Amino acid sequence: MRNKVYVTGSRPDLRVPFAEVPLSDGSAPVRLYDTSGPATPSPVRRAWIDERGPGTNVTQLHYARRGITTPEMEFAAIREGLPPALVREEIAAGRAILPANVNHPESEPMVIGSRFLVKVNANIGTSAVTSTVDEEVAKLTWATRWGADTVMDLSTGRRIRETREAILRHSAVPIGTVPLYEALEKVGGDPVKLSWEVFRDTVIEQAEQGVDYMTVHAGVRLAHVPLAAERITGIVSRGGSIMAAWCLAHHEESFLYTHFAELCEIFARYDVSFSLGDGLRPGSVADANDAAQFAELRTLGELTSIAWEHDVQVMIEGPGHVPMHKIKENVDLQQEWCHEAPFYTLGPLTTDIAPAYDHITSAIGAAMIAMYGTAMLCYVTPKEHLGLPDRDDVKAGVIAYKIAAHAADLAKGHPTAREWDDALSRARFEFRWEDQFNLSLDPETARAYHDETLPAAPAKTAHFCSMCGPKFCSMRISHELKEYAAQGMAAKSEEFVASGGKVYLPVVPR
Numbered sequence: 001m002r003n004k005v006y007v008t009g010s011r012p013d014l015r016v017p018f019a020e021v022p023l024s025d026g027s028a029p030v031r032l033y034d035t036s037g038p039a040t041p042s043p044v045r046r047a048w049i050d051e052r053g054p055g056t057n058v059t060q061l062h063y064a065r066r067g068i069t070t071p072e073m074e075f076a077a078i079r080e081g082l083p084p085a086l087v088r089e090e091i092a093a094g095r096a097i098l099p100a101n102v103n104h105p106e107s108e109p110m111v112i113g114s115r116f117l118v119k120v121n122a123n124i125g126t127s128a129v130t131s132t133v134d135e136e137v138a139k140l141t142w143a144t145r146w147g148a149d150t151v152m153d154l155s156t157g158r159r160i161r162e163t164r165e166a167i168l169r170h171s172a173v174p175i176g177t178v179p180l181y182e183a184l185e186k187v188g189g190d191p192v193k194l195s196w197e198v199f200r201d202t203v204i205e206q207a208e209q210g211v212d213y214m215t216v217h218a219g220v221r222l223a224h225v226p227l228a229a230e231r232i233t234g235i236v237s238r239g240g241s242i243m244a245a246w247c248l249a250h251h252e253e254s255f256l257y258t259h260f261a262e263l264c265e266i267f268a269r270y271d272v273s274f275s276l277g278d279g280l281r282p283g284s285v286a287d288a289n290d291a292a293q294f295a296e297l298r299t300l301g302e303l304t305s306i307a308w309e310h311d312v313q314v315m316i317e318g319p320g321h322v323p324m325h326k327i328k329e330n331v332d333l334q335q336e337w338c339h340e341a342p343f344y345t346l347g348p349l350t351t352d353i354a355p356a357y358d359h360i361t362s363a364i365g366a367a368m369i370a371m372y373g374t375a376m377l378c379y380v381t382p383k384e385h386l387g388l389p390d391r392d393d394v395k396a397g398v399i400a401y402k403i404a405a406h407a408a409d410l411a412k413g414h415p416t417a418r419e420w421d422d423a424l425s426r427a428r429f430e431f432r433w434e435d436q437f438n439l440s441l442d443p444e445t446a447r448a449y450h451d452e453t454l455p456a457a458p459a460k461t462a463h464f465c466s467m468c469g470p471k472f473c474s475m476r477i478s479h480e481l482k483e484y485a486a487q488g489m490a491a492k493s494e495e496f497v498a499s500g501g502k503v504y505l506p507v508v509p510r
Ligand SMILES: C[C@H]1O[C@@H](n2cnc3c(N)ncnc32)[C@H](O)[C@@H]1O
Pocket: 123, 124, 125, 126, 127, 154, 155, 156, 346, 380, 384, 385, 388, 389
């Protein structure tokens, strides 16, 4: 059971949602960060955007650098349980972004940066092979219900624009896209026919609709392409492979790289954030941390500086497939070369051997990379490498990544992270089964698993479950140890000695 509650900020129209879990022992309910906006979200940001008025630069970075704390920043700060000034300072320093296109007023503001809660992105979208607009809107609602903090619409094939419009208008979380995909559809799917003009027009159309951040693979330069030639898995990024094909066919520098400043001007007018794409990310553990990947990363650092000159917000996309011992180097180099811009990584998958379980191979890497400072994790579902994820895959992916993100929040010591774990642990130790279920990341599944063996109502207060049974329940025995201690260890020790060792762990009357 979760109750939606709102915390009001410094103005009445600044109402921040939380999911509250009531507890049966009379202690204070636990407040959880909530992303599951209403099915048809209202334009919560409308008044704030209108008050600031039109301009050629309307980015949160622009305001932050001028010392202005926007309502969006305060909203995000309340969600984090942190001071609004910290959000403003982190954005001003480029260490955090607040993706919030002025044409996406339905978006409930959130902040992405290493000082804040680790965020999770869920990828959805149609492909030429399968799915419809309605199915993708359902995936959006489903993904955010389980806690996705942002959603990327990676649609390809037909009706890309309609799919995106439906997703945006139903989304209370920021929406990301890869405009190159739609640009490629416009030229009939032939990368060679792409041009700056087609790409630019696509970006403007998507910005008009309200896309909050866009992946731009501007780090795939002509000279980098040969560096990937000897890899086991070549170029696995769609955007990366498309741009590499264009560069080689024209034997010309990438139009994304040569027109980057112009792109910044467009982004500044709408406050679209860059997600600088990792077009040369490794697609196998063998290819991790190679020359191609790191040459691109250096270029992304250069591009970050250019975007910041235009007050445009930036995050950096990262790999991919990386074995555990090579993960830390990715964060260290990204932070150094990209001037501490937030890192946003796909997993990474820590081994290549488990298709159908890549939500697990990658959640391991995601937990590690987040602990080292990655700000947002892009989920991987069980269908990775096999097909388009369906609703069940979306849930499996989001849950796996919420676990990775929260585990990292704990390791990093985010001030609000521990409360949830402690409340659940107390409920577990006190055999408050309903509280334990309600506090679970996935309450329905937790309850259903308990019901499988002990469905009767009395089992929901019993001091054991079917794992150990009543006699071997270590937590029940621990309660007796506690009572034993409470009765006075000294007296009991004397009794023990006097009895010649016969009185040992007496059963305390219940
Ligand atoms: C970059 C990541 O995006 C995922 N990806 C690409 N297209 C889609 C889609 N339509 N739906 C869900 N995930 C997608 C890939 O599986 C890859 O992991």
